[in-house]
Amino acid sequence: MYSSATTPTPTAARTALRPPTAAAGRPGPKQVPPPSRPAAPRGADGRSTDARGHAGRTALGLRGPETVLPPGARIPGARPTDGRLLRPHRPGQPGTAERIDPAALQTPTVRAALAGVARICPAFTPRQVLREGSRHILVAGTIGRAPVVAKCLAPQAVRSEYFEQLVADFHHEVTVYRAFVRHRPPVRLPRLVAADHDRCVLVMERVPGRPAARERHPVNAPTPGEVRALLTAVRTLNLWRPPTDVFQPRMDYQLEIARYHSVGQLTDRDAGDLRGLLHGLSHTPLQLCHGDALLSNMLLAPSGPVLVDWEQAGWYLPGYDLAVLWSVLSGDTAARRQISQLAQSGGTMARDAFLVNLVLVLMREIRLYDVPGAGEEQRIMIRRLYDDAALARRAVRAAVGTR
Numbered sequence: 001m002y003s004s005a006t007t008p009t010p011t012a013a014r015t016a017l018r019p020p021t022a023a024a025g026r027p028g029p030k031q032v033p034p035p036s037r038p039a040a041p042r043g044a045d046g047r048s049t050d051a052r053g054h055a056g057r058t059a060l061g062l063r064g065p066e067t068v069l070p071p072g073a074r075i076p077g078a079r080p081t082d083g084r085l086l087r088p089h090r091p092g093q094p095g096t097a098e099r100i101d102p103a104a105l106q107t108p109t110v111r112a113a114l115a116g117v118a119r120i121c122p123a124f125t126p127r128q129v130l131r132e133g134s135r136h137i138l139v140a141g142t143i144g145r146a147p148v149v150a151k152c153l154a155p156q157a158v159r160s161e162y163f164e165q166l167v168a169d170f171h172h173e174v175t176v177y178r179a180f181v182r183h184r185p186p187v188r189l190p191r192l193v194a195a196d197h198d199r200c201v202l203v204m205e206r207v208p209g210r211p212a213a214r215e216r217h218p219v220n221a222p223t224p225g226e227v228r229a230l231l232t233a234v235r236t237l238n239l240w241r242p243p244t245d246v247f248q249p250r251m252d253y254q255l256e257i258a259r260y261h262s263v264g265q266l267t268d269r270d271a272g273d274l275r276g277l278l279h280g281l282s283h284t285p286l287q288l289c290h291g292d293a294l295l296s297n298m299l300l301a302p303s304g305p306v307l308v309d310w311e312q313a314g315w316y317l318p319g320y321d322l323a324v325l326w327s328v329l330s331g332d333t334a335a336r337r338q339i340s341q342l343a344q345s346g347g348t349m350a351r352d353a354f355l356v357n358l359v360l361v362l363m364r365e366i367r368l369y370d371v372p373g374a375g376e377e378q379r380i381m382i383r384r385l386y387d388d389a390a391l392a393r394r395a396v397r398a399a400v401g402t403r
């Protein structure tokens with residue numbers, strides 16, 4: 001899901017992280033390259049990132065597809081997962097047949113993607129292009145009567161400088177969905193229909209609901225009830241303990257601190273404070289996190305929240321998903337206060353882990369948005385991110401002082 005420019009609202013004053021206060025809504029970013037992420041030493045499938053990237057560049061794979069559900073299997077009716085979503089069906093309104101867009105389905109990139117889908121789902125009938133971007137292509141369709149969404153790596157990604165990372169993330173998402181078939185998580189997510197690991201094709205159930213937000217940093221936050229439901233879903237996932245060999249750690253915290261320190265985003269004192277907190281967390285159990293818990297990756301369905309886009313799922317220090325949500329909910333002071341209370345409810349160690357995650361998440365957001373050529377709306381948002389980062393730094397120093 002991608003952001004779109006919106007109109008900002010005035011900035012509110014900040015006082016302390018406990019409870020935090022924040023600015024009003026923030027605008028969306030310009031299109032910028034995805035931020036680099038340090039690859040995990042080993043992916044969930046046991047292969048290194050470099051090996052998976054090399055396999056992807058050689059024609060995106062040679063291995064045959066794996067089908068989890070047979071073509072024509074019935075899946076509960078659903079709506080789009082992300083991208084340019086169709087207008088959601090409202091209760092009490094009659095459903096309408098979706099319009100097939102032949103022109104969008106006949107573009108070269110979409111046709112190439114559909115050829116990959118046809119290899120693993122010959123019965124797939126495309127209906128509408130939900131997204132045709134430089135990284136992924138999403139096509140809504142049906143298999144028999146079952147509505148599904150096909151996600152493919154875009155052909156343009158092969159020429160991207162981030163190709164190896166994009167392929168590694170796609171491979172990881174396929175592995176996560178396969179793991180969820182064997183070990184069902186306690187949260188709602190799209191069901192895997194079929195997958196071709198090496199050709200980077202994923203076919204999923206088309207889940208019902210609307211995104212909690214369409215922007216990365218939304219101006220209009222969800223309602224308090226929706227925020228509570230989303231936080232409950234995230235916490236339920238975080239407290240789940242699957243077998244330890246199913247997922248892998250997704251972040252090298254020492255490497256992340258060194259990287260942001262080397263480019264000047266963290267001062268010597270900042271880096272020292274974070275390393276001090278990390279040293280005290282060396283024996284803290286890791287927590288299973290979605291890894292990209294943006295509101296745009298959460299659907300509000302009648303049965304409850306649905307989490308999509310699992311490319312970054314894995315083991316993190318406790319509170320990583322909460323830190324991501326805190327960073328993007330700057331327009332909702334009450335939600336931030338609730339997130340901070342949840343993070344601190346686990347005691348001193350949980351609080352320190354949340355603060356380390358929060359600083360690193362905010363550094364990533366600043367690196368993503370603070371680019372040359374930013375417009376006025378984006379500059380306003382950049383200033384808010386720097387204010388949030390300063391607030392988080394002060395909270396880290398206070399935490400170090402209490403040790």
